[in-house]
Amino acid sequence: LAKTTQPISMDSYEGQEVNITCSHNNIATNDYITWYQQFPSQGPRFIIQGYKTKVTNEVASLFIPADRKSSTLSLPRVSLSDTAVYYCLVVLYSGAGSYQLTFGKGTKLSVIP
Amino acid sequence: DSGVTQTPKHLITATGQRVTLRCSPRSGDLSVYWYQQSLDQGLQFLIQYYNGEERAKGNILERFSAQQFPDLHSELNLSSLELGDSALYFCASSEGTQGRPQFFGPGTRLTVL
Numbered sequence: 060l061a062k063t064t065q066p067i068s069m070d071s072y073e074g075q076e077v078n079i080t081c082s083h084n085n086i087a088t089n090d091y092i093t094w095y096q097q098f099p100s101q102g103p104r105f106i107i108q109g110y111k112t113k114v115t116n117e118v119a120s121l122f123i124p125a126d127r128k129s130s131t132l133s134l135p136r137v138s139l140s141d142t143a144v145y146y147c148l149v150v151l152y153s154g155a156g157s158y159q160l161t162f163g164k165g166t167k168l169s170v171i172p
Numbered sequence: 173d174s175g176v177t178q179t180p181k182h183l184i185t186a187t188g189q190r191v192t193l194r195c196s197p198r199s200g201d202l203s204v205y206w207y208q209q210s211l212d213q214g215l216q217f218l219i220q221y222y223n224g225e226e227r228a229k230g231n232i233l234e235r236f237s238a239q240q241f242p243d244l245h246s247e248l249n250l251s252s253l254e255l256g257d258s259a260l261y262f263c264a265s266s267e268g269t270q271g272r273p274q275f276f277g278p279g280t281r282l283t284v285l
Binding site for chain 2 (some may be wrong): 097
């Protein structure tokens with residue numbers, strides 16, 4: 060069964076670097092891996108997207124190994140406002156030629172002062 | 173503000189009833205996606221439309237249907253509602269058919285009593 064796996068929760072102190080990994084078996088070969096941030100009672104917010112190797116923008120980096128079976132979101136020097144749930148979104152092969160947009164279950168990041 | 177609007181913000185109805193949720197995508201976006209978020213199932217992809225045509229189908233029940241109109245707004249129709257349909261329903265939009273970041277609306281919270 061195609062699925063994604065993320066840690067349920069993580070704690071970090073302010074100013075630390077945080078790495079959140081999503082494992083995704085049966086990922087489609089031609090689709091991007093995308094990460095979102097969600098605050099309570101709000102819609103998910105786009106953070107970063109990549110296809111392979113490393114992508115960096117003004118808020119995060121995304122590391123994707125050559126086999127693309129996992130991806131790691133890296134948040135440099137987190138602050139209290141980074142406390143949120145982080146999701147990976149991938150396209151998984153679900154058998155019989157069909158593909159499915161699939162969100163991970165989310166990782167609740169708590170940043171401690 | 174993502175530029176995606178959803179109405180209504182809240183909806184309370186009874187079992188067996190039918191409701192319609194509305195979404196207006198960001199200006200210029202041709203794709204609209206619908207997701208359901210519940211505590212036990214997480215974020216589940218329901219359906220995608222691109223420029224008026226159904227593009228991809230996820231875990232959408234037969235009691236649910238959607239459409240995208242010529243002005244690109246979309247509606248999600250939920251009928252024969254059950255208690256288990258209570259959830260947050262998000263709409264997202266993107267520029268293309270796949271591989272582009274999705275931008276989420278604020279959601280509609282549906283409560284079925």
